[in-house]
Amino acid sequence: MTKPTPDPRHTLTLRDVSEASGVSEMTVSRVLRNRGDVSAPTREKVLEAARALGYVPNKIAGALASQRVNLVGVVIPSLSNMVFPEVMTGISEVLDGTGLQPVVGVTNYLPDREESVIYEMLSWRPSGMIIAGLEHSAASRAMLARAGIPIVEIMDIDGDPINHAVGISHRRAGRQMAEEIIAAGYRKIAFLGTQMPNDFRAKKRLEGFEEALAKAGLSLVDREYYSGGSALLKGREMTAAVLNRTPDVDFLYYSNDMIGAGGLLYCLAQGIDVPGRIGLAGFNGVELLDGLPRKLATMDACRLEIGKKAARIIAEAPEASQVEELFPTLQPGDTIRRA
Amino acid sequence: MTKPTPDPRHTLTLRDVSEASGVSEMTVSRVLRNRGDVSAPTREKVLEAARALGYVPNKIAGALASQRVNLVGVVIPSLSNMVFPEVMTGISEVLDGTGLQPVVGVTNYLPDREESVIYEMLSWRPSGMIIAGLEHSAASRAMLARAGIPIVEIMDIDGDPINHAVGISHRRAGRQMAEEIIAAGYRKIAFLGTQMPNDFRAKKRLEGFEEALAKAGLSLVDREYYSGGSALLKGREMTAAVLNRTPDVDFLYYSNDMIGAGGLLYCLAQGIDVPGRIGLAGFNGVELLDGLPRKLATMDACRLEIGKKAARIIAEAPEASQVEELFPTLQPGDTIRRA
DNA sequence: TCTGCTACTGTTACCGCTAACAGCCATCAT
DNA sequence: ATGATGGCTGTTAGCGGTAACAGTAGCAGA
Known part of the structure; x- marks a missing residue:
C-alpha cells in the first residue's frame, strides 16, 4: 500500500482494451460510448476486457476529439449560506437526466475571484455556464459573451443579462x-x-x-x-x-x-x-x-426552482435569450401582527 | 443579445493569437504559461494580441499534450449539512497556493452514485482525489487504487485506507x-x-x-x-x-x-x-x-484542519502512504452537568 | 577567427480519442 | 446476375495544445 498503482505499466488507453479484446480501438470506443452499431458478441468481449483491465476512458482526449464537453460551470458566491446548496440541488436534479454534469466554482463575493473562476472554467470549454448575479466585471462579461455557449445568470433579474436570466426581483x-x-x-x-x-x-x-x-x-x-x-x-x-x-x-x-x-x-x-x-x-x-x-x-427566494429552470435552459440551449422572472411568496409566519 | 457570440468565426485558438502577433504558436504558448524565455517586447505583443482577441486557452488540449491536469477531485456525501463546506474551505485555502483546483462531486450518501462520481472524475485524469469516508464499493476502491494518483480518504480513520487518510476516530x-x-x-x-x-x-x-x-x-x-x-x-x-x-x-x-x-x-x-x-x-x-x-x-470534528491536511498531502504527493489522526476536543457547553 | 555559450524562437511529433468515411459481407429486391 | 441496402468493423486525419529538440543570432573569451 505504498503507491496506489498495482500495475506499474503505463496508464490504460483504448489501445490496451483493443488489444485485449482483439478489435480495433474504434470499435472499443463505440462500445464504451454506446454509439453506432456493434454486434452483441463483440460488445460483450469489449466490455469484458474493459472491466477486467479496469479501464477508465480519458475524457480529455475524448472531449478534444469530439469538441464536446459534458460539463456545466456553476459559479456561486458561497457554499456556506444555505441558499446555494439548494440551487445546486435543483440544477443537479435536472442535469442528471441529460448527461451533463455541474462543476462548481466559489467566488466568496470577490469580483476578482469571480473573474478567475470564470476564466478557469471557460478554459475547459463547458457546454454552458450558470452564474449567480447580474453584476460582473467587464472582463468577465466579455469572456462569457464570446464563449459561444449558453450563459444563465441566476437569482436576480434586476439588470441586464448577458444571455439568459432566471430569478426574482429583489x-x-x-x-x-x-x-x-x-x-x-x-x-x-x-x-x-x-x-x-x-x-x-x-x-x-x-x-x-x-x-x-x-x-x-x-x-x-x-x-x-x-x-x-x-x-x-x-x-x-x-x-x-x-x-x-x-x-x-x-x-x-x-x-x-x-x-x-x-x-x-x-x-x-x-x-x-x-x-x-x-x-x-x-x-x-x-x-x-x-x-x-x-x-x-x-x-x-424560489431557489430550487431557479436551479431547475437554469439547468433546463442550459440543456435546451435555446437560440433566443430568455429572462424568466419568478415570484416569491411572502410567508407571514408568526412574527408580523395580523392585519 | 440573441447569441452570446458577437463574432461568428470559429472559436479562438493559439493559431489566432499567433497570427495576430506575428510569432509562432509555440511562443504564444510560452508567454501564456510563463514558461521558458521570451523577450520582453515579444511577450508584450503576444499578451496584447491575446487580450484584444479575448483568447481563453483550451485546457483540454493543453492537458492532453502535457499529461498534466491541475484538478483535484473532491467527493463528499452532501453539501447541505454544514460540515463539508468547511472542509472545502480548508481544501481551497491550501490548494489556492499551488495552482491546483478542487472539483466537487456530491454522492448523497449513495454508494452507486459515489461510484459513478468517482468514475466520472477519474476520467478527467485529476492530479489527486479527496474522498469522504473509508467505505466504498469494491469497484470504487479498485478504480482509485489503480488511478496512479494520490488518494486521500478524509473524516474517518477507523478502517483501511486505499492510500492516504486524514480524520478522526469516530x-x-x-x-x-x-x-x-x-x-x-x-x-x-x-x-x-x-x-x-x-x-x-x-x-x-x-x-x-x-x-x-x-x-x-x-x-x-x-x-x-x-x-x-x-x-x-x-x-x-x-x-x-x-x-x-x-x-x-x-x-x-x-x-x-x-x-x-x-x-x-x-x-x-x-x-x-x-x-x-x-x-x-x-x-x-x-x-x-x-x-x-x-x-x-x-x-x-476538526473539519477545517482535515481539509487543509488532505490538500497538503495531494499537493505534496508523498511516495509513502500517510494516515493522520486528528483528535477532536470535547466542548461541554452548558448542557452537561458539571462534575 | 573560431568556439562556446546564452537568449530567444521555430519545427516536429505526438497526447488519446472520435468524426467521417471506406470497406466488407450477407441479404434482398429487381 | 446485379445492384442496392444495411449491419458491422477498420482506417485516416485531425482536435489544440505542449515536450523535446533544432535552429539562429549575438557576444564573450581563447
Whole structure:
C-alpha cells in the first residue's frame, strides 16, 4: 500500500482494451460510448476486457476529439449560506437526466475571484455556464459573451443579462415586504444586514424596502451591519445593539433568515412580545426556520426552482435569450401582527 | 443579445493569437504559461494580441499534450449539512497556493452514485482525489487504487485506507462522549440520530458510544431515528417523542448538532431543566451553536484542519502512504452537568 | 577567427480519442 | 446476375495544445 498503482505499466488507453479484446480501438470506443452499431458478441468481449483491465476512458482526449464537453460551470458566491446548496440541488436534479454534469466554482463575493473562476472554467470549454448575479466585471462579461455557449445568470433579474436570466426581483421583494409591514401598522422600522459590499441582491432588497417606506412617508429609524462570524450569534448581538440604541423601534427587518432567527431567539429570551411589541422579518425561506419556536416572517427566494429552470435552459440551449422572472411568496409566519 | 457570440468565426485558438502577433504558436504558448524565455517586447505583443482577441486557452488540449491536469477531485456525501463546506474551505485555502483546483462531486450518501462520481472524475485524469469516508464499493476502491494518483480518504480513520487518510476516530469520539456523560452522573441515556444506512461515521460514533456504556454496565434506554426534513424541526419532534415514550430518560445523545439544537430549543421551551433534569449532547461543533440561548455540548470534528491536511498531502504527493489522526476536543457547553 | 555559450524562437511529433468515411459481407429486391 | 441496402468493423486525419529538440543570432573569451 505504498503507491496506489498495482500495475506499474503505463496508464490504460483504448489501445490496451483493443488489444485485449482483439478489435480495433474504434470499435472499443463505440462500445464504451454506446454509439453506432456493434454486434452483441463483440460488445460483450469489449466490455469484458474493459472491466477486467479496469479501464477508465480519458475524457480529455475524448472531449478534444469530439469538441464536446459534458460539463456545466456553476459559479456561486458561497457554499456556506444555505441558499446555494439548494440551487445546486435543483440544477443537479435536472442535469442528471441529460448527461451533463455541474462543476462548481466559489467566488466568496470577490469580483476578482469571480473573474478567475470564470476564466478557469471557460478554459475547459463547458457546454454552458450558470452564474449567480447580474453584476460582473467587464472582463468577465466579455469572456462569457464570446464563449459561444449558453450563459444563465441566476437569482436576480434586476439588470441586464448577458444571455439568459432566471430569478426574482429583489427590489420588488424588498418593496413587498415593506408594504406588508406598513400595512400591519409598524412605523419605527430598523434594518439589520450584512456589510458585504458585493452582495448586490441584499442591497437591492434594501433599496426596494426603503423605496416603499419612503412612499409611505417613512424612513428607517436605525440600521446595523455586520460581517463574518456565526450568523445566528450576530443576529442576537445586532438585535441587542439596535434595541438598546433605539428603544422605541417596533420592527426589525433582517437581510437574511439566519440573523433573523438569531434576533428572534434573542427577543423570545428577553421576553419581548413578538409580534405585538416588535415585529420581525427575514429573507429566504430557509428550512431551518421550521424548527424555531416561532416562525419567522420571510420570503422564499424560489431557489430550487431557479436551479431547475437554469439547468433546463442550459440543456435546451435555446437560440433566443430568455429572462424568466419568478415570484416569491411572502410567508407571514408568526412574527408580523395580523392585519 | 440573441447569441452570446458577437463574432461568428470559429472559436479562438493559439493559431489566432499567433497570427495576430506575428510569432509562432509555440511562443504564444510560452508567454501564456510563463514558461521558458521570451523577450520582453515579444511577450508584450503576444499578451496584447491575446487580450484584444479575448483568447481563453483550451485546457483540454493543453492537458492532453502535457499529461498534466491541475484538478483535484473532491467527493463528499452532501453539501447541505454544514460540515463539508468547511472542509472545502480548508481544501481551497491550501490548494489556492499551488495552482491546483478542487472539483466537487456530491454522492448523497449513495454508494452507486459515489461510484459513478468517482468514475466520472477519474476520467478527467485529476492530479489527486479527496474522498469522504473509508467505505466504498469494491469497484470504487479498485478504480482509485489503480488511478496512479494520490488518494486521500478524509473524516474517518477507523478502517483501511486505499492510500492516504486524514480524520478522526469516530468510534473513539463516541466513546469519549459516553464516558463524559457517565462521569457527569447520567444513567438513562437515549440516542437520537439519522436513519441513513450509509452514514458510516454516525454509525461508528454510536458503536463507540454504546461500547463505553456497556463497559459501565449501561445500555441505551431508548433510540429514535429520522430521515430527511429540516433537522432542527426533526430534533424537536424526536425529542418530544422520546420524552413522551421514556419519561425517566436523563440524557439525550444526538448524532449531529442540528437535531441537537432542535432538541435543546424544545426542552427550553418546555421549561425542562437542562442540564439538571436532562443533559444533551450533539456532534460536530457547528458554528450555528454559538447563537443558541444555551451552548450545546458537542465535539468538533476538526473539519477545517482535515481539509487543509488532505490538500497538503495531494499537493505534496508523498511516495509513502500517510494516515493522520486528528483528535477532536470535547466542548461541554452548558448542557452537561458539571462534575 | 573560431568556439562556446546564452537568449530567444521555430519545427516536429505526438497526447488519446472520435468524426467521417471506406470497406466488407450477407441479404434482398429487381 | 446485379445492384442496392444495411449491419458491422477498420482506417485516416485531425482536435489544440505542449515536450523535446533544432535552429539562429549575438557576444564573450581563447
